[in-house]
Amino acid sequence: MTMPLMKPRRKNPVLRTRQINLPPWARGRVALGMTAAAAEGRFELQVCKDCDAVQYPPREACRRCLSPRLQWRTQSGEGTLLGTTTLHHSNDPFFRERLPWRLGLVQLAAGPSVMVHLHGEVGDAPAPVRVGARLDRAGQAVLIGFPAEGSEHMADDKMLREMTSDPKFRKALVTDGKTAVGQAVVQALVKAGAEIVWVGHAEPWKKLPGLADITAMPQVTLVPLDLTNGRSVTELAGEIGGKVDIVINNAEVHRTFGIAARRGMDVAKAEMDINYFGLLRLAQEFAPALKARSADGVAHAAAWVNLLSIYALSNYPPHGTFSASKAAAHSLAQCLRAEMRPAGIRVINLFPGPIDDEWNQNLPPPKVAPAAIAAAIVKALRDGIEDVYPGDVAQEWLERWRDNPKVLERELAAAGG
Amino acid sequence: MQTTNTDLLSGLVSALATGRIRVVDLTQTLTPDFPQIALPPELGQCWPFRIEEVSHYDERGPGWYWNNFSCGEHTGTHFDAPIHWISGRDLPNNAVDTIPVQHFVAPACVIDCSQQVKSDPDYLLTIADIEGFEAAHGRIPARAWVLMRTDWSKRLDPEAYQNFDETGQHTPGPSSEAVRFLVEQRDVLGFGSEAIGTDAGQGYHLRPPYPCHYFMHGAGRYGLQCLSNLDLLPPTGAVLICPPLKIQKGSGSPLRVLALVEQRA
Numbered sequence: 044m045t046m047p048l049m050k051p052r053r054k055n056p057v058l059r060t061r062q063i064n065l066p067p068w069a070r071g072r073v074a075l076g077m078t079a080a081a082a083e084g085r086f087e088l089q090v091c092k093d094c095d096a097v098q099y100p101p102r103e104a105c106r107r108c109l110s111p112r113l114q115w116r117t118q119s120g121e122g123t124l125l126g127t128t129t130l131h132h133s134n135d136p137f138f139r140e141r142l143p144w145r146l147g148l149v150q151l152a153a154g155p156s157v158m159v160h161l162h163g164e165v166g167d168a169p170a171p172v173r174v175g176a177r178l179d180r181a182g183q184a185v186l187i188g189f190p191a192e193g194s195e196h197m198a199d200d201k202m203l204r205e206m207t208s209d210p211k212f213r214k215a216l217v218t219d220g221k222t223a224v225g226q227a228v229v230q231a232l233v234k235a236g237a238e239i240v241w242v243g244h245a246e247p248w249k250k251l252p253g254l255a256d257i258t259a260m261p262q263v264t265l266v267p268l269d270l271t272n273g274r275s276v277t278e279l280a281g282e283i284g285g286k287v288d289i290v291i292n293n294a295e296v297h298r299t300f301g302i303a304a305r306r307g308m309d310v311a312k313a314e315m316d317i318n319y320f321g322l323l324r325l326a327q328e329f330a331p332a333l334k335a336r337s338a339d340g341v342a343h344a345a346a347w348v349n350l351l352s353i354y355a356l357s358n359y360p361p362h363g364t365f366s367a368s369k370a371a372a373h374s375l376a377q378c379l380r381a382e383m384r385p386a387g388i389r390v391i392n393l394f395p396g397p398i399d400d401e402w403n404q405n406l407p408p409p410k411v412a413p414a415a416i417a418a419a420i421v422k423a424l425r426d427g428i429e430d431v432y433p434g435d436v437a438q439e440w441l442e443r444w445r446d447n448p449k450v451l452e453r454e455l456a457a458a459g460g
Numbered sequence: 461m462q463t464t465n466t467d468l469l470s471g472l473v474s475a476l477a478t479g480r481i482r483v484v485d486l487t488q489t490l491t492p493d494f495p496q497i498a499l500p501p502e503l504g505q506c507w508p509f510r511i512e513e514v515s516h517y518d519e520r521g522p523g524w525y526w527n528n529f530s531c532g533e534h535t536g537t538h539f540d541a542p543i544h545w546i547s548g549r550d551l552p553n554n555a556v557d558t559i560p561v562q563h564f565v566a567p568a569c570v571i572d573c574s575q576q577v578k579s580d581p582d583y584l585l586t587i588a589d590i591e592g593f594e595a596a597h598g599r600i601p602a603r604a605w606v607l608m609r610t611d612w613s614k615r616l617d618p619e620a621y622q623n624f625d626e627t628g629q630h631t632p633g634p635s636s637e638a639v640r641f642l643v644e645q646r647d648v649l650g651f652g653s654e655a656i657g658t659d660a661g662q663g664y665h666l667r668p669p670y671p672c673h674y675f676m677h678g679a680g681r682y683g684l685q686c687l688s689n690l691d692l693l694p695p696t697g698a699v700l701i702c703p704p705l706k707i708q709k710g711s712g713s714p715l716r717v718l719a720l721v722e723q724r725a
Contacts, residue, residue, distance in 0.1 A: 248495055248622030272492040273512055298502075309504050 045163055048199040050212055050238075051341050063338040063387045064136035068181030073101040076115050081176035081184035082429035087115040088155065099155040120174035122151040124188060127161060127168055137180070141205065147188050149174055159188035163200045166190075177206040177427045180387035182380075198425055207427040208289060208346035208389050211236035216287045218243040218268060218325065219294035221251045223400055223413040224350065228291055229257045231417035235425075238342070241283055243268030243294065245275075270294050270321030276328045284332035291348040291420060294321055297402045301363035311364040318368035319375060322349065326379050334386035346389040348420055349376045353394045353437040356444050357451050361458055380429075391423045396436025409435045479723065484698075486687045486717040487537045488613065494686075495618045496535055497656050498629070506532035509714075533712040539704035540650075540658065540673070540683030544711040547678030554680065556710040563682070564703035566649050568605040568719065569593070570693045577610040577632045581623055582662055584635040590642065597695040602647040605684070605700055608634065612654035613688035623661065633660030636671035643679045650682030654690060658683040684717060693719055 054060075070078065080087035090097050091105035092112040104111050130144045138144050145161040149172055157174060165172055165188050172188040179185045187206065190197070198209055210232050217232070219225045220242035232240050242257065244265040257263050266283065269275045296317045298310045305311075326347075336344040354366035355373035373392065380390035397403045399410035411434035419433040432441045443451045475481040488494055496508040511529040515521025534540070542548030543555045553559055571593045576583045585608050590600070600606060610632045615621040623630045633653060634642075642648045651658050651672055658672040668674045676683055684702060699720040704713035 246495070246498070248619045248624050249498060250624050250626060269492075271508070272510060274492050307504070313505070 044194050045196045045198075045200050047196040048204070048211060048341065054340055060336060061140075061338040061340075063180070064140065065181040065385070065387055066137040066179050066183075066185075067135060068179075068183050070183055071101075073103060074184075076101060077176060078178065078182070078184040080115060080117070081178050083431075084423075084426055084428040086118045086120050086174065086176040086186075088118050088153065089113040090116045097151070097153040097155055099151075099157050118151070118153055118174075120151070120189075121153075122149040122157075122172055122174055122188075124148070124161075124165060124168040124170045124172045125150050125156065127165075141201075144202070147172070149186075149188055157186050159186040160202050161188045162190055162193070162197065162203060164190040164193060164197055177203075178389070178429060179206055182384050182387075182389070182429070204341065208391075208424040209235070210289060210421060210424055212238050212342045213288040213345065214239040214241070214286050214342075215289040215291060216241045216243070216266075216283065216329070217291045217293060218270060218321075220244055220254060220257060220265060221249075222293065222295075223253065224398060224416050225293050226253045226257050227413040227417035228293060228420055229260075229263060231414075231421045232289075232291075233260050233262050235421050237262060237289075239264065239286075241266045241287070243270075243279075245269035245271075245294075270324055271316050273324050276324045280328035280332060284329055285336070287329060287333065288336070288342060288344045289346045289348070289424065290325070290329055290333065291350075292322055292325055293348075293350040295350060296368075297362070297365050297400075299362050299365070299402060301360045305364075311368070314365055314368040315371065318365075319371040322372050322375055322379075326375075330379065330383060330388075333388050334383065337386040337388050344388060346391055346424055347379065347383060348391045348393065348423070349379075350393050350395070350416070351376065353396050353432065353434075353440045355394060356440065357448060357455055359455055359458065389427065389429065391420070391428065392430050393419060393423070394430070394432045394437055394441070395419075396432075396434035396438075396440065411437070475722070476720075482721045482723060484689055484692050484719040484721055486689050486693075486700075486719055487715075488686050488688050490529075490531070490536045490714060493618060494536055495622050495656065496532065498622070498624070506534045508532075509535050531714060533707065533710055533714075536714045537684070537686040537688070537717055538712050538714045539702060540677065540685070540712045541704070541710065542677040542680045542682070543709070544683075545670075545673045545677035547674050548680060551680045554677075555708075556704040556713050557706045557708050559682075559704075561703065563603075563649060565699065565701050566603060566605055567601060567696070568607050568652070568693065568698045568700045569597070569600050570607045570609050570690055570695050570698070572609045572695070573632065574609055574611040574691070577612065581630040581632065582660060583610070583632040584660055584666075585633070585638045586635055587638050587641045590638060590646075593695065600642070600646045600648065603649045605650050605652055606642055606646075606648050607652040607684075607687065607690055607693070608632070608654070609690040609693075610654050611691060613686075613690070622656065627662075628664070629656070629661030631655035631657075631661035633658065633663055634672050636666050636668070636675075639671045639675045643675050643681060648681060650684065651676055652684035652687050654685075654687050656686060658685050683712075687717060689719075693721060697722060 093110040094108040096107040098106045125148045127147045133139045147159050147161040150156045171191040176184045215232050215237050240263045268279050296314045333344040351373050352369040355369040358366040376392050395411045397406050397410045419431050423431045490509045496506050509531040511527045514526045516525045541556045542551050659670045663670045701718045704715045
């Protein structure tokens, strides 16, 4: 049984805010394959294409037959705990600050034995465990031994919370509360136990439905925020930047034009101004504040979420300028991730397929419901996932893009501009 | 003649120096927080005012402070040229760069509708209002500005200033009949308002839609909107100085609107 996390006490303002130390993060190129899978929430190990051996740790060649033909394959993680150790001493600054720390040796049903961080609900060996891969605070894959069946509050486990960005007791900023997605995200964050949700409200004179429903919740406060207006971003960062633990940037402009279908630059500029420059303005103002508080108690600053689009991977010509702006945002989000990494702040990118909103009115289903986007964000925060592709369209495009980006480009071109 | 002109101008200069003629600023401050006209989102939009620092005595420019700004031709307190509207598209000298500059200095009549607007934000200026004004203050001279005072500029909260509900914007403006009367019977230079446009918030539903834009610009007349401080002007006698930026083929421009007001002894 994990004891439910209690609401953290207010911090003592005369004490220095603790700074982050990262766990060891150096990995070889081969080992990054495990990180790439964990970034999407999967536990993958190398499997030999010639002799089917499953191996860990990752290597250049098969440990059994020396074949270089290795493939990363998803693992169920079923295994047996062989033994446990509790560290009471460490020379590594990250672990030193978090002692005691429990480790275990697990024999996977697939073959290899692996060292894992142990969830508190896993008892003494021998015991059945499920091994999963998570990104640690350094953004690298580590293995975790979960109980075969977890209890209600298992997410509150001290070790697990180090790997995730659970919204519980955290304070979040959602940058646009006017859209259906924004409102669904706010609802989901409150349901997930967020303590405060600040909700950006640009051009307050434009009355859009749904705002009253979210502002009725005591956790929710509307704040003036217009990502096209640098001064507005600066001002809000000055007011609440030092308290925000999770930034969810859902503000976007989406119009449905290619190059020829819309004369002039105004729509393309508006898209870039919010989708790309808006992220840049937000990051310049809020990222330093988050980085400074990434070890500030159990509800420390933890994550930054970007609502991108599956069109960021490959241009969808009927929504061509939107696709370009999201590709730019994707590139910038990678830069942000690199800059946030030393502080242990997770940058989560969402690549949804078409969202079921007014700008996709004429697109046939399947379309992603705003509530599904919100659920995907909360899940990513809880599970420590970095890249999320919500919806059937996104999943299918991702598969085709991975298979052959050039073929996908040609297929999308058939949709016309 | 030369001497007379000089005398007139030195009279003006000394009246300005002694305060006998006051200069009143009728302009809203250009700030990113000031709202811009809102059209349905599928249409092209006027840019709001945006400003970004170039340097601030820092590593980007150690000894100087300056900004880049962007906005539309119709952002903030601004001037509407006849070319702005389809009814004025083919008129001669219909853009801000070709309008005769004498038109940028002209007398103004201020019709006070602030009481009516208090109880009705959709208030439309009527011919009766104009006739009532003339009964009290004399006939509106040809080639004068007519400014509709509503005290709308005192709504400092952008939400109250824009005053939208689910049926759109609710701000005062002139009726279709009043605009025609001002153009055809009084030969005015233009119409000025305190709200976001010269037409009322519900002006799209009048006949024709946006009558002030349609008739004023169709007759080569001008518009001023987002004015402030109209309550500091006398009903007659003020002189407006309102030159827009000289934008080639510009349909309008943000501008500083000043009024010269003579202090009566």
